[in-house]
Amino acid sequence: MTKEFSLDRRAYLKTVGVVGTGLGVAGCSGTGDGGGSDGPTAITAGTAPGFPPFEMKEEGELVGFDIDLLEAVVSEAEGYELDGWKEFEFKSLIPALNSDKIDVVAAGMTITDKRDETIDFTDPYYSSDQAIVVRKGGDFAPSELSDLSGHKVGAQKGTTGESVVKSELIEAGDLKESNYNAYDNYVLAVQDLENGNIDAIVIDQPVGQTFEANRDVSIQFTYETGEKFGFGVRTDADEMTTALNDGLAAVREGGTYEELTSKWFGQ
Numbered sequence: 001m002t003k004e005f006s007l008d009r010r011a012y013l014k015t016v017g018v019v020g021t022g023l024g025v026a027g028c029s030g031t032g033d034g035g036g037s038d039g040p041t042a043i044t045a046g047t048a049p050g051f052p053p054f055e056m057k058e059e060g061e062l063v064g065f066d067i068d069l070l071e072a073v074v075s076e077a078e079g080y081e082l083d084g085w086k087e088f089e090f091k092s093l094i095p096a097l098n099s100d101k102i103d104v105v106a107a108g109m110t111i112t113d114k115r116d117e118t119i120d121f122t123d124p125y126y127s128s129d130q131a132i133v134v135r136k137g138g139d140f141a142p143s144e145l146s147d148l149s150g151h152k153v154g155a156q157k158g159t160t161g162e163s164v165v166k167s168e169l170i171e172a173g174d175l176k177e178s179n180y181n182a183y184d185n186y187v188l189a190v191q192d193l194e195n196g197n198i199d200a201i202v203i204d205q206p207v208g209q210t211f212e213a214n215r216d217v218s219i220q221f222t223y224e225t226g227e228k229f230g231f232g233v234r235t236d237a238d239e240m241t242t243a244l245n246d247g248l249a250a251v252r253e254g255g256t257y258e259e260l261t262s263k264w265f266g267q
C-alpha cells in the first residue's frame with residue numbers, strides 16, 4: 001500500500017516536473033550538498049574584443065565566432081553552464097585565467113608550446129596563418145617578410161603576430177626594434193596603418209581578411225604558420241577541459257560548428 005502510494009506520488013511529481021531534477025529535491029530537503037545532485041558549475045569566460053570576426057563589440061554588445069562557439073560548446077558540456085563574459089587586453093588573458101578572474105579563454109588564442117607551460121588548451125577549433133596587411137591602393141607591396149625591412153610594422157602585444165615580427169624580423173636583424181609598434185589591440189593598429197603612421201601589420205589571416213572587407217587595408221601576402229586556436233583553461237581544470245572537449249565534439253557532430261563558420265566566415 002505504502003509502496004503503491006509512493007509510486008503514484010512519484011508518477012505525479014514526474015508529471016509536474018519535479019522528480020529527477022535533483023535541484024528541486026535538494027532545495028526542499030534543505031540538506032544542501034546532496035552528494036552529486038548539485039546544479040551545473042558556472043564558468044566565466046574571458047576574451048579580447050577588436051579581433052573580428054572572432055570577437056568584437058557591435059553597438060556595445062560582445063559578438064563573434066568565439067562568443068557563439070563557446071556558448072554552444074558549454075551548453076553541450078555536461079555539468080557546466082556559462083555565467084558570462086569578461087573583457088581584457090589580449091596580453092592580460094592568461095594572467096586573468098591563472099588568477100581565477102576567468103575560467104576559460106575564448107580569444108582566437110593560438111596553442112603554442114610557450115603558453116602550454118602555464119595553461120592548458122582544449123582541442124583545436126580553428127586554424128590560421130599570419131597575413132601581412134598594408135594600406136589599400138598604396139605603393140608599398142612587400143612579397144616576403146624581409147621586404148618589411150626599413151618600414152614601420154605593427155602587431156598586437158602578446159600575440160603570435162608579434163612573435164613573428166620579433167623572431168623573424170628583429171632578431172634576424174631585418175628590422176630595427178624602433179620600427180616595431182606594439183598595440184593593445186589590432187583595431188588601433190589598423191587605424192595607424194590607414195593614417196600612414198605604420199606601413200604594415202602582421203595579423204591572423206582570417207582577421208586580416210575581415211579588416212580588408214571593412215577598412216582601407218588589404219592583405220599583401222600570407223606567412224604560413226599553421227596555427228591552431230584552442231580555448232585556454234587552467235592546468236588544474238582537467239574535468240572541465242574534458243567536458244569542453246566533449247561539448248566541442250558534440251557541436252561539430254550536430255552541425256552547429258558548420259552553421260557558425262558560415263555565419264561568421266561566410267563559407
Ligand code: ARG
Nearest residue numbers: 048051107108109110159160
Ligand atoms: N592568434 C593570435 C595569438 O594567439 C592572436 C590572437 C588575438 N586575439 C584577440 N582576441 N585579440 O596570439
